[in-house]
Amino acid sequence: MSEQEQVDKKLQEELQNAFPMADTMDWNEVYQRIIYRYSTPHGLQHVKEELYKLEDKGEIIVHHIKPYNNPVKMQSLNGIPKTIPTNKLWHHKSCGQCGHIPGYPTSVFWMMNKMEIDYLDEPHQTSCTGWNYHASGASNPVALAGVYVRNMWRAYETGYFPLIHCGTSFGHYKEVRNMIILHKEIREKLRPIMRKLDMDIVVPEEVVHYSEWLYTMSKKAAQQKKYDLSNVKVAVHTPCHVYKLVPEDTIYDPEVWQGRRPAAPSGTVQNFGAKLVDYSTWWDCCGFGFRHILTEREFSRSFALFKKVIPAVEEAHADVFVTSDTGCVTTLDKSQWAGKAHGFNYNLPVLADAQFAAIVMGADPYTIAQIHWHATDVEGFLRKIGVPVDDYKEKFIQYLSDLREGKAQPQYLYTPHRKIDFYISVPERVKWYKKDVPK
Helix, strand or coil: CCHHHHHHHHHHHHHHHHCCCHHHCCHHHHHHHHHHHHCCCCCHHHHHHHHHHHHHCCCCEEECCCHHHCCEEEEECCCCEEEECCCCEEEECCHHHHHHCCHHHHHHHHHHHHCCCCEEECCCCCCCCHHHHHHHCCCCHHHHHHHHHHHHHHHHHHCCEEEECCHHHHHHHHHHHHHHHHCHHHHHHHHHHHHHCCCCCEEECCCCEHHHHHHHHHHHHHCCCCCCCCCCEEEEECCHHHHCCCHHHCEECCCCHHHCCCCCCHHHHHHCCCEEECCCCCCCCCCCCCHHHHHCHHHHHHHHHHHHHHHHHHCCCCCEEEECCHHHHHHHHHHHHHHHCCCCCCCCCEEEHHHHHHHHCCCCCCCCCCHHHCCCCCHHHHHHHCCCHHHHHHHHHHHHHHHHCCCCCCCCCCCCCCCHHHHHCCCHHHHHHHHCCCC
């Protein structure tokens, strides 16, 4: 056998090991579905070129990523580098995270504290309204653009670069960004509305999801891990709205599934030392969707269980399901609880990548990752990797008891209102800009 044939054989063996389901899958079909079904007809390169042309004409303000944001360039699906800011970040949180999985955002903040990342937990952020739009079709393009620009303006005037928590907000904002840039009639209707708010049209240079930040930082974060994951099998579900909306903006890495899957959150799990496992329905939705979670909940629950959880358990033999969006964590986790009523007791723990990483780095599973909000049993997984669950639980119960009796003060991830200057003051450059802008 020639040297080249040996290389080819080894490559085929590695591909077979990495993708045991590959023989039943047409990869070209998958790429076609992702790129040509969901991508913008104008292409990301064209959108960015138009963005800077509008800035030169003075039609919009571009919120640039600055050197103090410690930017890192990553590869997107179509080869265009995507710049990921890693410091001085403005958090656009998720309605669903804060309401259903509070351990999700606290894990992000805890990791940033651990890695000494400067951030602003913005109290004046509003919902993106994307769920309303996708679920009910309510609202209109100008209103959606107004909400987007209003939130992006808040980030711009603080000097912190926006980091989007929610997968839905992330995909929705990328679509709205493209709409503002490519459609003059939207800008013409949007501008007078923003002027009434003492704001103008601000578009960030990049729309960045927190999971992209986490993947970019994961090798550095993993240096602080406390637990060994070498015997842990992880199945990953990449949220549809993170990589199927404007898919050419998604970051990929040859080191992650040979570049055949989005880099986040698979690469994060990989960099923390766990074994990624494959399953045949990796591409499918978690079942959350939008309209049908409101109108056909039983469809969502059965889809999540039969199309995602059961394949992850029976095909991949996963110890834990990791994903990176609120709706996905909630649906994959809670649907198992509903399945138990019908005798389907699979009990596969589901964690956000941020919770997964924070726990492995030593975060308290109760006060930080808040696993007690989950329907499935996470404690078994924690014991497998060596987390002293009982000790943490005993301390947590005592902490709650002390709070009730007034013997303890609430624990904060940052000093409350430590950023008050940013809330009540506006940077000089913005004041100067406002003077020259007719209302």
